[in-house]
Amino acid sequence: xxxxxxxxxxxxxxxxxxxxxxxxxxxxxxxxxxxxxxxxxxxxxxxxxxxxxxxxxxxxxxxxxxxxxxxxxxxxxxxxxxxxxxxxxxxxxxxxxxxxxxxxxxxxxxxxxx
Amino acid sequence: xxxxxxxxxxxxxxxxxxxxxxxxxxxxxxxxxxxxxxxxxxxxxxxxxxxxxxxxxxxxxxxxxxxxxxxxxxxxxxxxxxxxxxxxxxxxxxxxxxxxxxxxxxxxxx
Numbered sequence: 001x002x003x004x005x006x007x008x009x010x011x012x013x014x015x016x017x018x019x020x021x022x023x024x025x026x027x028x029x030x031x032x033x034x035x036x037x038x039x040x041x042x043x044x045x046x047x048x049x050x051x052x053x054x055x056x057x058x059x060x061x062x063x064x065x066x067x068x069x070x071x072x073x074x075x076x077x078x079x080x081x082x083x084x085x086x087x088x089x090x091x092x093x094x095x096x097x098x099x100x101x102x103x104x105x106x107x108x109x110x111x112x113x114x
Numbered sequence: 115x116x117x118x119x120x121x122x123x124x125x126x127x128x129x130x131x132x133x134x135x136x137x138x139x140x141x142x143x144x145x146x147x148x149x150x151x152x153x154x155x156x157x158x159x160x161x162x163x164x165x166x167x168x169x170x171x172x173x174x175x176x177x178x179x180x181x182x183x184x185x186x187x188x189x190x191x192x193x194x195x196x197x198x199x200x201x202x203x204x205x206x207x208x209x210x211x212x213x214x215x216x217x218x219x220x221x222x223x224x
Contacts, residue, residue, distance in 0.1 A: 006157070015202065034211060043214045044158075093157050095212075103212055105150070105158040 003027050004096050006106035013084055014114055021079045022108045023094030029074035030096035032102060035067070038091040050077055084113040116141045120205050120215035128223045133192040135218045137179075137205035140186060146208040147188045149179055151202045152217075161203075164188060175199070195222045 003026040013019050023033055032051050036044040050071035051055040058064045068080040081088055089112050095103040121136040124163045131186025139147060146165045148161060150158040169181045200222045205215040
């Protein structure tokens with residue numbers, strides 16, 4: 001149980017384009033989903049927290065207009081990187097939890113912006 | 115403010131020998147504590163969690179961790195390392211969101 005999927009697992013895009021990453025909880029309903037960014041050989045940096053049906057809460061220093069987060073249902077959250085630039089290249093990981101319980105993580109999405 | 119410190123960035127052990135990965139936390143309350151493992155280019159897998167029940171927590175793959183409030187520690191151990199244990203390990207504390215330590219890379223030598 002408690003499986004979280006992410007799609008795509010890897011994406012390469014051109015600078016200036018937008019990329020959407022999906023995060024799904026497959027066998028439970030996620031009241032809260034989290035989006036993290038991980039740089040090489042580094043720990044996870046929380047970008048934003050989203051609760052189903054409400055606006056995401058962004059961490060300090062994260063551009064909300066650049067990283068659009070939507071949590072439209074209890075099983076799906078999306079992260080859209082708008083007008084991507086090479087410095088946005090990273091490993092993006094989502095997690096999901098039910099009512100503040102344990103977070104379960106997706107397998108991650110590797111984004112490369114050329 | 116809450117913080118998690120993983121005392122070793124890199125640990126190397128021989129296969130079949132014990133594993134000790136150290137984690138200390140700082141919090142104004144008793145948080146829930148977690149250990150996650152990450153294999154290369156993969157997401158995080160939950161190994162075990164402490165939520166104020168038993169102080170010795172058993173997890174998957176033979177790992178366990180002991181919560182010591184007096185030492186504000188939550189060290190991860192395994193009696194006998196296996197090659198497949200080689201990975202990055204993260205200690206985390208609950209709060210508004212998870213606070214992660216910087217990670218410990220475990221290397222297992224044959």
